[in-house]
Amino acid sequence: MTLPLDRHWKNVSSLLGVEGFYGVALSLISMVAVLPVFLSRLGATNTVIGALPVIWLLATNFPGAFAAHFTGGLAHRKRAVIILHLLAGIPWLFLAAWFGILGRPSGAVDILALLIGWGASWIVMGFTIPVWINFIAKVTRPELRARTFGTIFFFQTLMGAIGGWVGSRLLGSSLPFPLNYALGFLVAGICMSIGSFFFLPVREDAGGTTKPSPAFATVLRYTREILADRTGLRVYLTVLLLSVGRFMLITYYPVFAESRFSLQPRDSAIYTSICMAGQMIGSVLVGTIGDRFGYSRVAVVAMAALTLGLSLAIWGSHPAFYYCTAFVLGIFIVSDVLALFNLSMAFSPHEDNTAYIGIIPAIVTPFTALVAGSSGAFIDRFGFIPIAWVGLAGAVVSLYLVIFRLPEPAYSLAGRRGTS
Template sequence: MSHGHAEESSDDRERLLTGYSGRLLLVASLGWTAIQTGRLVLSPLLPTVMDELAITELQSGMAFSLLWGLYALGQFPSGRLSDALTRKTLLVAGLSLLAVGFSILATASGYSVFLLGAAVVGAGAGLYPTPARALVSDLFVERRGQAFGLHTASGDVGGATAAGLAVAVLAIATWRAAYIPVVAVVVFVALALHLWGRESYTLPQFDPESLADAASDTTDTARRLLGNRRLRWLLLAYSLYAFTWQSAAGFLPTFLQRAKDFPPGLASGGFAALFVVGALVKPLAGSLGDRFGRSRVAAAALALATLALAGILSVSGTALVAGGVVVFAAGLMAYPPVMQAFLMDAFPDGSMGGDLGATRTVYIGLGSLGTTYVGFVAGRASYTVAFAGLLACLLVSGAIVVWLARTGREAEPKG
């Protein structure tokens, strides 16, 4: 289906902050900020949630894995559906699910309701980012790079906001109150997209022929990706990174409180550093990758993250640990923009969008198991032992990237 009706009239074409294109870019980015805030605020709240709901580290990790796993599963079909239907249909449906899911979390009094809220949030979040990025592509051609820069940065703003929101809420209310402003913003964005978006709503037609086409399309994508040896290794390297990232995103504040005796506010500050530092290093890493080679910069980023994490685990003292967290954040967050470009280089041009959605499903899905691993090991041994295991993931991922660089060019030949 063509999305030409989503484009602007000639008098307001490709404005970043005003006109039709600017309004939709800003509101879609605000939606991504709210989603990231709502998903990530759980991390700095987690020690309080665990105490109040009387749940174990493993139960907490499983809730994170459920949320991020369902989010991963939505990546591939949501992109395909937003092509077959309209962007607006998928975006408003995802936001509606998110409003319900965050409302459930705001009223959760036991673990089963907490899990249900996490599941609904994961499903809703899975429908949003791919159609949102497709909408940005529809609206911008000449200024697409600038538009994507603004839109993707809104996710890092959400992570930093989550840390501040957690500190503020715990100072004046219970942890559940953190979800009230998130629900308000999600509902506002859904209404804005409904009122401002020029697209119509279309419902999916689940006839046998379309289901057979979808199954064939999925099989073809899997065969193409898994049949490419270089892509298989790239996917393994990215999955090991994602496992580490999800583990840190889920449990870093709790680790800092339980293993390093940080007060809750300072632990939330360490969590915020992931995203503040990330917003600063991502553009720099991307430009360095273009200049010096993606594999070299990716390997250097992982080496930096590995050394910093080893330092965090081995030192004591607030200043040293905090410095280590900042360096760890720099290494960890420099990796995605370089590796995503590395992956895109390796995809055939004709199937790039579908291949990206499929690979995101794989590496985010495998990465979502990281929090269950941390919860299990922290419950049986300690948070220090659990985070020490992440060093192996970073080392193996880095070794694969170096090996790929030495055994071939930066990317497979396209076609």
């Protein structure tokens, strides 16, 4: 049964409320510049900062691989989505108290507390993401899927840009360090809690369910199915492996640029805000491209942006390039996320595509976590530029693969047009 168009847009309107508050929150706790610079000010080296992408990759991807097992029997998933979104904000309230109220322990303990709180929040979000994506797909029309996600990310990043401005004001205020960051964590935790309640008006019909089976058996079954796929999915997995250089721009470049251009902490929040602006504009562009030309074309935009961003980071010798890199990074992030979500759903032959959404990124996580995490140690030894060159080489190969080797999935709208 096709969802009525008016109901589709009512549901989207409610979802925008969620993403508005989450956009503000995510910009204040962003792994794009804000947290790496915060760790640097706590005394962390690039090797330690490398724990951020490792924790993020492990926390977001491995829990998500099991999401299908634990939610497969739920015909309605709204309650689970609300509870999970609420739980994700709790660690940030803890970190706000830790850095804003409690006495100052050693820098090493502060760093450990941040990494534990950061990891706890993203473990919850990692489990949430596939369930959330599947939920959105259920409550919106399939032929508007890419534009729907584009609209959602546009509004999220619009509010994220505002959140980045708020963050720059907080970090540039007279509040002493780390109280200025603690206040940002507090606002983030509150916004995440408020945003969760905007799921309540969303109307959800009962969806397909799967019979429960052992968790690891479920994951292994879907993993074997994905790896045996010969329709182009293995090409996309290779692209995900080779594009690990993204973390050079997300995690390491802001710290490198801070010393290269003599930047202030508030500049990291501005970097995040401009990155959000890139995501905002990119979401409109790639949403239209995805619905009209296919999701593999969105992957082309993503890899082109990654290649350009790494090039700017390597050759940009003026502070203006710092902000240009942030904008291009934003286009990459939103394009990459939309490509991942939509290609995962399009490659899945099952009505409940939660497993594919969770397992596809989990398959490449051991490699990407190892490379992203070890990059910090290599940067400490060899410098940022030589390691960025390696990331750029991977991005160029990824761009070649998505242009010439990645076919449109049979289950995407463009794929059906191409085979009809």
